[in-house]
Amino acid sequence: SYQIGSRARRNQQLAERRGAEVANLFEINELIIRRMRTGVLVIDGAGRITVANEAATALLGEDGNHLASGEVRLAQAVPELARRLQRWRNGFNEEEQPLQLAADLPEVLPRFARLLADSDLTLVFLDDTTVASRRAESLTLSTLGRFSASLAHEIRNPLAAISYAAQLLEESEDLHDADRRLLQIIHQ
Numbered sequence: 001s002y003q004i005g006s007r008a009r010r011n012q013q014l015a016e017r018r019g020a021e022v023a024n025l026f027e028i029n030e031l032i033i034r035r036m037r038t039g040v041l042v043i044d045g046a047g048r049i050t051v052a053n054e055a056a057t058a059l060l061g062e063d064g065n066h067l068a069s070g071e072v073r074l075a076q077a078v079p080e081l082a083r084r085l086q087r088w089r090n091g092f093n094e095e096e097q098p099l100q101l102a103a104d105l106p107e108v109l110p111r112f113a114r115l116l117a118d119s120d121l122t123l124v125f126l127d128d129t130t131v132a133s134r135r136a137e138s139l140t141l142s143t144l145g146r147f148s149a150s151l152a153h154e155i156r157n158p159l160a161a162i163s164y165a166a167q168l169l170e171e172s173e174d175l176h177d178a179d180r181r182l183l184q185i186i187h188q
């Protein structure tokens with residue numbers, strides 16, 4: 001009985017440690033999701049918003065506590081997003097067009113994913129298109145900068161060769177005045 005009791009105490013301690021680890025991981029996950037820049041919504045099978053992170057509430061222009069209460073239906077809060085979700089659930093491919101939810105809010109591009117294979121919960125990711133367009137603009141500008149540096153290098157090398165050849169020609173004693181004038185033009 002002593003061994004059984006000892007084993008039970010060890011198992012109890014292990015269960016308590018694992019429980020604390022799970023609670024810590026849950027808190028870490030909550031913090032990560034809350035602080036993500038991508039909006040995240042969890043929608044149940046009845047169309048209710050059960051989870052909404054800070055970015056989602058900002059992108060939807062809603063009060064965060066009100067939105068994630070589990071009482072708000074997506075169709076009431078954002079009818080167009082609810083329509084797209086329903087189309088996705090019916091097997092249609094996602095629309096690639098951004099969605100303007102309100103005049104004073106940025107455009108968002110919604111993406112949908114099933115939370116679990118046999119669950120009716122759906123994850124909705126809301127990507128702010130202004131962030132994506134800023135990234136694309138930054139990438140375009142850096143590519144343009146590399147291209148212009150490469151182009152300048154390609155122009156500079158032949159010009160240096162021409163300048164060097166003109167200097168060698170200037171050193172020649174058999175040049176006429178008209179040829180010297182042409183060399184001046186080359187240098188200019």
